[in-house]
Structures are given as structure tokens and as C-alpha cells.
Amino acid sequence: MATITVNVKQVNDATSEGTARDHKVLIDRPAAKNGYDAGAMGGELLLMALGGCFMSNLLAAIRARDEVNISAISVDVVGTKEDTPDHFSAVELQISAAYDDPAQMEKLVTIAERGCLVANTLRNAVSLSFTIRPAVGTPHA
Numbered sequence: 001m002a003t004i005t006v007n008v009k010q011v012n013d014a015t016s017e018g019t020a021r022d023h024k025v026l027i028d029r030p031a032a033k034n035g036y037d038a039g040a041m042g043g044e045l046l047l048m049a050l051g052g053c054f055m056s057n058l059l060a061a062i063r064a065r066d067e068v069n070i071s072a073i074s075v076d077v078v079g080t081k082e083d084t085p086d087h088f089s090a091v092e093l094q095i096s097a098a099y100d101d102p103a104q105m106e107k108l109v110t111i112a113e114r115g116c117l118v119a120n121t122l123r124n125a126v127s128l129s130f131t132i133r134p135a136v137g138t139p140h141a
Contacts, residue, residue, distance in 0.1 A: 006018055006019060006020040007019045008027065011026070011038075012036070014028055014029055014034065014035040014036050015027065015028040015035070015036055015038045015039065016028075018045075025039060025040075025045070026038045026039030026040075027039050027040065027041070027042055027045060028040075028041070029041055043079065043081070043086075043088070046079075046088075047077040047079050047088075047091065048077070049118050050077055050091065050093070050116070050118045050119060050122065051075045051076075051077040051093065053116045053117055053118040053119065054075060054093055054112055054113065054116045054118070054119060054130075055073065055075055055112075056116075057111070057112035057113075057115040057116050058073065058095075058108060058109065058111075058112035059073075060112075060115075061108045061111045061112050061115075062108060065108075068104065068108070069099060069100045069101075070097050070098070070099040070104075070105060070108070071097065071098050071099075072096070072097055072098040072135045073095070073096070073097040074095075074096045074097070074135070075093050075094065075095050075096070076093075076094040076096075077091060077092075077093050077094075078091065078092045078093075078094060079091050080092075087126075088126050089126060089127065090126055090127035090128075090129070091122065091126050091127070091128050091129075092128075092129045092130075092131060093128075093129070093130045093131070094131050094133055095109060095130060095131065095132045095133065096132075096133045096134065096135050096136075097132070097134065097135055098134065098135040099134065102132075105132055106132065109130055109132055113130055
């Protein structure tokens with residue numbers, strides 16, 4: 001069993017700094033929530049972590065195959081927020097890309113989804129879905 005450790009430390013009365021290996025990110029609240037808007041909120045970072053993990057796995061799956069014509073990939077991660085207590089009840093990854101072969105795109109999305117540590121962790125906690133949308137102006141748009 002492997003472990004991953006990151007550090008989060010206080011910067012001021014509203015802002016913290018997260019460190020993973022040599023990478024740093026500020027975490028804060030918007031000014032409207034008594035923060036300094038110096039960085040994304042934790043919930044936003046959770047959604048970015050999911051999108052980044054998925055994208056990393058998708059790009060690796062594409063690189064591992066010859067003659068895959070997929071480009072202009074973008075992922076919108078949409079969290080449905082509920083209150084009392086604050087939580088996401090559902091998260092949808094809306095994947096947009098330019099591609100020639102819809103079946104191949106679906107297969108690569110499935111491979112990336114199954115390989116994503118964050119998706120695998122969240123899957124049992126929220127309703128998690130993946131939707132493929134061709135990039136605007138591409139043959140499958």
C-alpha cells in the first residue's frame with residue numbers, strides 16, 4: 001500500500017498554501033465570503049483535482065496508442081452543491097475534444113476514468129458521470 005502526503009499551512013487569517021512535492025497552490029475564500037480571493041476554494045480545487053487526474057490519464061492513454069487523432073481536449077467539471085452540510089451531491093465531467101472516431105474516444109474516456117485515482121475515490125461518495133462533447137467546429141459537433 002502506497003501513501004501520498006501533501007501539506008497545507010496557514011498563510012494569513014483566511015489563506016492557506018498547499019504543497020505537493022515542489023508545487024504550491026494558494027487556497028482561499030472569495031472576498032464575499034470574508035477571504036482575500038488569493039486562490040481557489042477547497043471545493044473548486046477538489047473539482048480541479050478530479051479534472052486534472054482524469055485529463056492526465058486520458059492524455060497518457062492517447063500517447064500510448066499510435067495513430068490516435070484526438071486534440072483540443074477540454075474538461076468542464078460541474079459540481080452540484082447541496083447545503084446542510086455543504087457537499088457535492090453529483091459531479092459531471094463534460095469532455096470536449098476534436099476526434100475522428102467516436103468509439104475510440106469513448107474507449108479512451110473509459111480507460112482514463114478507470115485509471116483516475118480521484119474518480120475512483122469519489123465514485124462511491126457522489127453521483128459521478130462523464131459526458132463526451134465534440135469540440136465546436138469538428139466533424140462530431
